[in-house]
Amino acid sequence: MSETVNPIKNKTDYILLTRDLLQRTKDAKTNLRNYFMFRVGMCCVLRISDIVSMRVHDLYDADLNVKPRLTIKEIKTGKKKDMSTAHFKKDAEKYRDEVLKPRLNKTYPDKATKCLSSDETIEIGTGKNKREINKYATDWLFTSNRYPFKHVDEKAFYKAIKASAKDVNLEHIGTHTMRKTGAYLLYRGNFDDVLKDKNVKPNNNISLAMKVLNHSSQASTLRYLGLDKETLDKAINDIDAFDIEI
Structure with missing residues (x-):
């Protein structure tokens, strides 16, 4: 039986979990x-x-500036994902300065951004799948500690x-x-406790959640977010036709 995984509501x-990750x-x-x-x-x-599977050049330009948008092709679906980087730009700059630059400077001491600006190519694949790619296009954004030339393993992050x-x-x-x-x-408009503190009703923008x-x-x-049963229960509880006193 697969493990039930929920969003942080x-x-x-969220603060407790991410602070622990940082420490x-x-x-x-x-x-x-x-x-x-x-x-x-x-x-x-x-x-x-x-x-x-993200590469350095997915998020940073040739001068290691954070790109305004992250555009990738989803591995599972093959669909394009295009999202703004505005909400995590400061985090991306901190990661660049404290993790990425030291790593690139060590790998490419002559030019830290060589992996982003070089035109050198190599051939990969065979037969009909044979093609040329940038020699440095395999620089992973998130590398493994044990094997720096490989990306971090999903199990390690898990x-x-x-x-x-x-x-926590x-x-x-x-x-x-x-x-x-x-x-x-994106569906609710904010965390539940924030909405409650501000006395603001949730947006419940299902179209936006579906799109992203x-x-x-x-x-x-609704099923993916674990809201199908919750939404049904709320709809039923809001109907007062059953509240009959005799």
Whole structure:
């Protein structure tokens, strides 16, 4: 039976989890990598497979400036995902300065942005699939600690986020939590506790959530966010026709 994974619905829980991610090991760069992966996944509503497969040039230009938009092709669906980077630009700059630049300077001491500006190509594939790609296009955005030439493993991130969830007593947290949380925030308009404190009604913009998730039906989106039963219960509870006194 698959594990139930839910979105984070309250800002207090989000802060607890992400703060723990930033502090949980003695390696500050690993902590920052895991935290930034969570931010990118949430803000761009991405699957973990798409996050670990991101390249440096997906997010940064040839001068290592943060691109205004992140545009990738989803691995699972093959559909295009185009999202603004505005909500995590400061995080991207911090990651660039503290993790990415030191790594690139070590890899390419003659020119740190060589992987982004070089025209050198190599051939990959065979037969009909044979093609040329940029020699440095395989620089992963999120690298493995053990094997720096490989991207971080999904299982490694899973262990990190599960450990942080355990630290702060949060249940049903997994690698889908980032994507589900991002979609939930776009659906509701904000975290539930923030809406309650501000006495603001949720937007419940199902069309927007469907669009960012690349879903084709409202039912799929509500089910993905764990709201199908919740929405049904609320609709039933709001009907006063059953409240009959005799």
